[in-house]
Amino acid sequence: MADVVAYLATLPLSTGFDQVSDQESHFENFINADNEPVVAGDTGYRMTQMTHPSLSYEQVWNWQKNVQAGITLFQEKQAAAKKYLGQQGRHYTDEQLTMETITRWNGGAYHSWNPQPNTWERTPEMLCDPATGNVGWDMTKPVNTGKTADDSHQRDKGTYGAMKAGQSDDHAWTYSGVCYADHMVNH
C-alpha cells in the first residue's frame, strides 16, 4: 500500500485519485490470495476496476500500468470539472474541484450554480444513504419528500440487492455520483 501511495505522489493532477482507487479496490486487496487481479462484477480489473475502456494484458497485471491508466482517465475528469466550475470566470475551491472530479469519475455533476450568492453548491435535492457507497434519494420526488435518510433506508434497503431492478416508484432510490463523492470524503 505504501508503494501505491508513493507512486501516486509522483503523478501530476492526481489529487483525489487515491480515494477513488481505495474505494474501488482496497490497495492491499487488488491482488487476491491466488495472486490474481481483483475482478469486479462486470470484470472491471484491479485497483481502478475499469471495465471501459478495456485494459491491455499489461495494464491488468502491472499495478503501475493499471494505476497510470486510471490516472489518465481521472485527469480527463478533472479537466472537465475545471471547465465546468471555471466557466464564465466563476470561482471554485480546491475542495469543490475534488468533489466535482470524483463525482464525474462515477457519473454526473456534483455542483449546481446558485446565481443569488454567485456560488457553486452541492446538488441540494440529493440525500445520500450513509450506509452505502452511492445510493441516494431525489428529494423532489413526492415519495421521498420529508423522509430522513434512516426512514428511506429502512424502506428501501431490502431492494438494494436487486440493484437497478430494485428501483421502483415505491422504492425511489437511485445510484448517484454525488453520493459516491460524499462517501469518498466521509470514509
Place this chain on the structure above:
Amino acid sequence: MRTIWSTIERAVLVLALGAVTTLATAEEQTPTAVELSGSRLFQQNAHRLYEANATRHEVRLLRVSAAFKHTLASASSIVFPTSHSQVIDGKEFVLVVVNQASSSNPTGFCGVGEEGALYVLELHDLRADPRFSLTVQSCLKTIDLSSDGVKSPYSAISWNESPVGVRVSWQQDAKGNEATRTFRYENGKFVEATQ
C-alpha cells in the same frame, strides 16, 4: 399558427400516458412531452413512443424499426431536449436523446454515467423514423454537453433557425474542446454546416 393547448388538456394526456421520464436535478428539468402540429403531443412511456391527440382524446403507439426499438428498450433514460417539433419541407421532426448506461458496475468508473445519442426522428403515419443520429454525451469518453449549472445540459441541443437544422454545444467534445456544431437540413438529410 400552432394551437396552444390548455393546461388541463395537457394534464389529461400526461396522466393518460402515466409516468414520464424527467431529469430531477437542481437544474431546470427537461420537457416531458414535445408539442406537435395539429394539437398533438409526442411522449414516451416505458421505452415506447406515443402520439397523443387532445382533440380526439386518444393516445396511439408509434411504430419504429426493429433496430430503434432495441435501442429504446435498452435505454437508461429517454430525454426530449426541446418542447416543440420542427416542420421542415412539410416533414415533421422531433429531437430525442436516448441514453444507455455506461457500465453495469454502479460503484465503478462511470458506474452511474450515461452514453447519449441524439436522434432526429421524422414523424409520419404513426411512425417515428431516425433521420440523423449523433453522440452528444459520454461518460466513458468524457464528452459533455454545455451546462451553466442552472439549466439542463440538454438545453445545449436546440433547433436552429438559419440554416434550418439542429445545433449542439459541448463544454467538451470528443477532442476535449469547447465546440458548437450546426447540422443543417439539406435534401432530406442533416449535414454538418461549415462555419
